[in-house]
Amino acid sequence: MGGTEETISAYAPKMAGTVNWGTATVVGVFAGMLYGGSKEAAASVSKDAEVMLKLGSTPDKREQYRLMRDAMEKRFIRVTRGSIVGGVRLGMFTAGFYGLQNLLAEKRGVHDIYNVVGSGSATAATFGLIMPGSLRWRARNVLLGSVLGAAFCLPLGWIHLKLVEKANEGSSGERGEATSGVGAAIERLEGNLKKKI
Numbered sequence: 001m002g003g004t005e006e007t008i009s010a011y012a013p014k015m016a017g018t019v020n021w022g023t024a025t026v027v028g029v030f031a032g033m034l035y036g037g038s039k040e041a042a043a044s045v046s047k048d049a050e051v052m053l054k055l056g057s058t059p060d061k062r063e064q065y066r067l068m069r070d071a072m073e074k075r076f077i078r079v080t081r082g083s084i085v086g087g088v089r090l091g092m093f094t095a096g097f098y099g100l101q102n103l104l105a106e107k108r109g110v111h112d113i114y115n116v117v118g119s120g121s122a123t124a125a126t127f128g129l130i131m132p133g134s135l136r137w138r139a140r141n142v143l144l145g146s147v148l149g150a151a152f153c154l155p156l157g158w159i160h161l162k163l164v165e166k167a168n169e170g171s172s173g174e175r176g177e178a179t180s181g182v183g184a185a186i187e188r189l190e191g192n193l194k195k196k197i
Helices: 002-010 021-043 045-057 061-108 113-129 135-196
Strands: none
Touching: 021 045, 021 061, 045 061, 061 113, 113 135
């Protein structure tokens, strides 16, 4: 019993405003899958028009059936590949962004806008580095990713922190009342038990 109490108390409380890394990554994977699949589905409309033209010029029913089946298989493969690639890309980006943001918050001991800007800049620069191309092209992508990541995350980080502050203001009063209500109930229960003894 004593060992479990020590284990539970060894975990540090999570800082207000930090995002759960695992949940954010899963949401990023599913959002990337949805985006990548819908993008590929929209891009395959022109290919469907080509198949319809071929179908109109082919009188043989077996050939029409084969063309339709091939077109559907290719479309399914394109959409599936787009979903997987989009999910992996956005999932990796989300995992890197929120993981670095939480690491910065833990190391610095404070969750502020600089954690969001720093993690956005570093993650965008890293993804610029792994993009295909020459060394000069990658260096350009790192620099551009770093600047754009910081510029994009500055307003988002500010909005996020303001929302966290608003949420903490509303919940701090409720928590105080709940604690005093629970504390009062415990005191009443203790008083009743003492009277009976």
